[in-house]
Amino acid sequence: MIAIGDYNRLKVSRKYKGGLLFETERGELFLPKIETPEGIGPGDEIEVFIYNKDKGELAATTVSPLARVNEFAALEVVDIQSFGAFLDWGIEKDLFLPNRRQTKPIQIGEKVVVRLVPDFEGQGIVADMDLEIYFEHDTSGLKEDREVALIVYGLSPLGFKVVVNKKYPGLVYRSEGYREPVIGDELSGYIAKIREDGKLDISLKKKGYAAVTDSKELLLEAIEKAGGFLPLHDKSDPELIKDKLGMSKKLFKKTAGTLYREGVIVIESGGLRLIK
Structure with a gap:
């Protein structure tokens, strides 16, 4: 049985319009010429991704989608209609997100996180924004x-x-x-x-020494970009440190102390200076 919204290894039944046709229990599936690998013909097997092209109609592609059935993915909204939205999932046919499976208002150009699931009739794949149940x-x-x-x-x-x-x-x-x-x-x-x-x-950071090691590289880069002197110190506002460096004040102080002990920087009253 073929798996819709997933990869399938199918045998080519015949060539058609430069492309390939596969016989399945859901009828013939067509792979267009532009996606047909060279040297493949009747009797050969090939791995294709099967998706619902139109209601009740399936198609095959050798293009890899951004996600497959029963996976989560962040996908961009490319169209909105009265009955639902359509998401770009990396293949020719956009993925349908029905109104009933939307948990909040969405806009074109926005990224939404969805689960790819079989539709109620089992005829294809749709997106669902109600993630918790999956x-x-x-x-x-x-x-x-x-x-x-x-x-x-x-x-x-x-x-x-x-x-x-x-x-x-x-x-x-x-x-x-x-x-x-x-x-x-x-x-x-x-x-x-x-x-x-x-x-x-x-x-988002490794524990202990590894976290400081990563932060050392980030802090050194910030000092260099600032011309060798970074006006941040132990009296700086935590939010300012977070905004400039993306790390907590605690980690900033620990990292600065490590660089000072290694002789890489000097700690002045107004900030950190790189030793040249």
Whole structure:
């Protein structure tokens, strides 16, 4: 049985208009000439992505989409109609986001985070903005400190909500002092804590020495861009440090102290000066 919204390995039944046709239980699927690999003909097998081109009509492509069925993705809104919106997911046919699956008003050009799901009739794939019902909570295969891929999907008083590895719910706390992201931002981070309810606390920095090492590079770059003197110090406002460097005041002071002990900078009353 073919999997709609996913990759399938199909046997070519015949050539048609320079392209290829595949026989399936849902009828013939057409792969256009422009996407047909050289040297492929009847009897050969090829991996294609199958999607719903029109209602009840399926198509095949060798172009890789930005996401497939049962995955989360941040996709751009490219059109809005009275019955729903359409999202760019990297292939010719835009992905449909029905009105009933929208959780807030959206605009063309905006990125929205969605789950790709089968439609109610099982005839194709649609997008759904109601993410919470799709998260996995079995975190037995995860470990703390492991690097993970993140998609920002919401904000809360505590911080910003992220999809972790396209499967799990996570939260990055505001207390970490990083710049405020926007919905749809794709970041990398680290699992700081695995909670009993299956949710994950996420940090954007490695723990301990590794965090300072990364911050050293960032701080040195900022000093160099400022002409060798950066007017930030231990009396500077935490929000100013956060805005200029994207790190907390605590991490800034720790990093500056490390660079001072290494003889890279001198700490003056008005800021940090690079030793040439």
